[in-house]
Amino acid sequence: MSEERPLSAEEKREKLKQLLKQKAAQAEAAKSTVVASPSKGNVDTSRFADVNQFPEVQALAAQFQTLQSLQVENPYFRVNEVIVNNKTQIDGRELLSWSSYNYIGLSGDVRVSEAAKAAVDQYGTSVSASRIATGEKPLHGQLEKALAELIGTEDAITLVSGHATNVTVIGHLMRPGKDLIVYDDLSHNCIIEGAVLSGARRIAFPHENYEALDQILTDNRADYERVLVAIEGVYSMDGDIADVPKFIEIKKKHNALLLVDEAHSMGVIGPNGLGVRDYFNLNPNDVDLWMGTFSKSFASCGGYIAGRKALVDYLKYNTPGFVYSVGISPANAAAALASTRIMMSEPWRAQKCQANAASFLSKAKAKGLDTGPSKDTAVVPIITGNSAHALLLADALFKEGINVQPILYPAVAEEAARLRFFITSDHTEENILFTIDKTAHHLERIRKEYGNLSFPKVPMG
Ligand SMILES: Cc1ncc(COP(=O)(O)O)c(C=O)c1O
Structure with a gap:
């Protein structure tokens, strides 16, 4: 039996080189799509060791600043403390909910x-x-x-x-x-x-x-x-x-x-x-x-x-x-x-959801709200056409006891910024009337009060 001799540092390096060569050949054989760096050894690597310097991280920080300057609460990651159907509870307060996919009320059934x-x-x-x-x-x-x-x-x-x-x-x-x-x-x-x-x-x-x-x-x-x-x-x-x-x-x-x-x-x-x-x-x-x-x-x-x-x-x-x-x-x-x-x-669940959505849509249209191409579905956007307006509107509705999520640039184009309402079989006609009424009222007020606000367009990534 031959004794295993420990490898010298030089031998270890050589062995590693061989291994890497082998891996590179394998990758080549597998037609790997690895793209060569265009910077050819000139990258200032220190800039890339700090996540705070990533442009997309800075873009997010800019959006938080916008929230602050508009004096609205962060509408994301709000903690819903109950089963969400047509209602929810946030910070111990009951609100109407238009933000859950519980379309036919089966979560909680x-x-x-x-x-x-x-x-x-x-x-x-x-x-x-x-x-x-x-x-x-x-x-x-x-x-x-x-x-x-x-x-x-x-x-x-x-x-x-x-x-x-x-x-x-x-x-x-x-x-x-x-x-x-x-x-x-x-x-x-x-x-x-x-x-x-x-x-x-x-x-x-x-x-x-x-x-x-x-x-x-x-x-x-x-x-x-x-x-x-x-x-x-x-x-x-x-x-x-x-x-x-x-x-x-x-x-x-x-x-x-x-x-x-x-x-x-x-x-x-x-x-x-x-x-x-x-x-x-x-x-x-x-x-x-x-x-x-x-x-x-x-x-x-x-x-x-x-x-x-x-x-x-x-x-x-x-x-x-x-x-x-x-x-x-x-x-x-x-x-x-x-x-x-x-x-x-139980097809009645979908039928109820569809009837609620149709009612929501027709009432929104009757108030002159822009509902985009929504038809026959449980998703109804109310397009504000301005991210800051969408944020302010969601915030105003939250204060009225209505929870609905704003969709802002860059998730959609700035002119497509909106609130997105998910209608469920649990919503009532009263919920719909109240919500449309408050939405139309606050959107009109915000447009008058704030004019055409611009939202930061920070390049991502
Ligand atoms: C069209 C579409 N496909 C797939 C998904 C992903 O589904 P899930 O959230 O269950 O992972 C979503 C989520 O909202 C969606 O809207």
């Missing part, structure tokens, strides 16, 4: 809460492993079967987060150098993050413009193998519904795959509240990936993809965010399952 509690008693608080290993519980299969039934697909897969579902699934199915992703330019962040992660070519088409999509595919389709068109059922900033039948026509014409994100449509739109398929009376097989999230109407936490069995099986054995992540927790799976069943058996 006793049957959903009881199902979650029973699941904790039976299976614990975590499944403690990836499902492909030892994390699989009966609830997972039951939930996926119920979702497939709800949507009318062969199968479904559930993951621990709605956001992560789009990131990991789009990021994994689409490939660099071979594939193309074409998405609505108002797509949610997780669609874009997934597209970036995939490394596939990305092209955004103007919001809801299926003719532009058709043109993009006419010009580019033949250059790529897989093409994914990604849209949302209901867009969460504007509350408008995509013309999904048109998108199906175009995706079929160009042999593309279609993903429809139903985060804000499932449980809300359609005669029975069963989302886009219900609203347009679609053949479920015409959409390849029905994506959804449990954090809204399902009163839970997690995400899903429903579609063909072959797709679901493939994703279950391969998607990194599923294979290398824990399974959805017993309480969350049980809550989503109970909600799915209630959604199917």
